[in-house]
Amino acid sequence: MTSDQLALFVRIAESGSLSRAALSLSLTQPSLSRQLRLLEDELGAALFYRNGRGLILTEAGEALLGRARAILSDLSYAAELISHLGSGVRNAVIGLPPTLSAVLTLPLTTALLSEFPGIRLRLIEGFTTSLVDKLSRGEADVAIMYRPRAADQFSAEPLFYERLCFVTAASKWQAKSEICFETLCRQPLVLPARPHALRVLLEEVANARHLRLDIQFEVDSFSSIVQFVESGIAGSVLPAASVARQIASHQIFALPIADPPVTRHIVLATSRNRPQASGLGKLIAAIKAQVHAVTAHPEGAPLLADAVGGVRAANLALAASSGG
Structure with missing residues (x-):
């Protein structure tokens, strides 16, 4: 046979x-x-x-x-x-969460195609649980994702961390620079269902302070969550970079969460349970370099934990346009 x-x-x-x-x-x-x-x-x-x-x-x-x-x-x-082996990377499947895809997909693809001529790239979007599954089954070579809870089966290199914001429709604009977590809990929210990592994180912060989130809608689609927010039906919690275009066009405004600040760590993950091609190390190094270049660039600043200036500037512009 x-x-x-x-x-x-x-x-x-x-x-x-x-x-x-x-x-x-x-x-x-x-x-x-x-x-x-x-x-x-x-x-x-x-x-x-x-x-x-x-x-x-x-x-x-x-x-x-x-x-x-x-x-x-x-x-x-x-x-x-x-x-x-010895011939560089020819094919690569890279996983990204939807909240980072809008910021990283284009610069990452452009940089990798330039550094690895002839490479066949496939970029897939997924929440952390989905990306973890794809890494485990060998359906993705590497993933840029939020640090998973059970990380024993992965090699996870820290990339950066981002500060989360309360996002809502521009029609509900408020003259504030931040929102405290207790006030956030009183806002009607649209969030993904468990076991989504964002939902788990927010509930842990709320439980530690004996608070309860007012979750009106459970939606597992990032684009649908953004539509809910734009329509004014409910607010949500997202990194500012994921809705940078809507913030800049005054469709959405964002308030960094304070007391306490809520942050998420982003890592570059590969599976420890599958053999790694020798050329993948070069690809990983190139991905790290490009991610750092994007997060260091002024347009990538909202990705960084303390870079809330871009959000505040957008909110001030919204205030001016609203006559506030």
């Missing part, structure tokens, strides 16, 4: 027809049928039976299909890993 035979078997199973599989593989149907027969003879079992609509997997075929896919996936991963 060879990997080529397994690949042909998987294609036939997915096509449900010898003719469709042969067409997709640019093979003749007799040639493909012969390869299938050789595999069945070697295994001593029929893998398909025919009905009026095509080929149906037998019990033996069903059992083989899952294993064949896993074997082919492992072989592909091994080949990719070896191809990286």
Whole structure:
């Protein structure tokens, strides 16, 4: 049994027809049928039976299909890993949370394409729990994310930390420079549901002070949360950088949270449970350099914990435009 035979078997199973599989593989149907027969003879079992609509997997075929896919996936991963050795990075999947994607995606992609010509990049968005899962399963090579609670299975290098803000519609603007956490708890909020890391963090801060958040809506989509905020239905808690465009255009205003300030740590994470291609180290170094360049740039300043000046400046502009 060879990997080529397994690949042909998987294609036939997915096509449900010898003719469709042969067409997709640019093979003749007799040639493909012969390869299938050789595999069945070697295994001593029929893998398909025919009905009026095509080929149906037998019990033996069903059992083989899952294993064949896993074997082919492992072989592909091994080949990719070896191809990286000494030849730099050719493919990379990088995970980002939605709140950082708007700030980092473009400069990060531009910098990496410049430093690694020919690289195939795939950037995926996800909340921390989703990115942790993708790293664990090998579906992402590296992730820029909020520090996970259970970090034993990851290598997590600190990148920066960001101060969170209460964000609400510009129509609800208030002449304040900050909002204390107790006052925040009295505002109607739209937040993601547990176990989202932001929800857990805010509830921990509230519980430590014997307070309770007024959560009116649970929404797990970042873009939908922003729409709730813009409409004035409810406020939320977000890093200012994630809504920088809306702040600048006076659709949303943001108040840094105080007493206590609420911050989140952002890390660059890789899995400790999967082998790491040698070229990935160079990619990680390039990602770190670019993230630091963005956070050090004036336009990236809201990412930093103490850089609330940009938010205050936007709020002052909003006050001026409102006649306040």
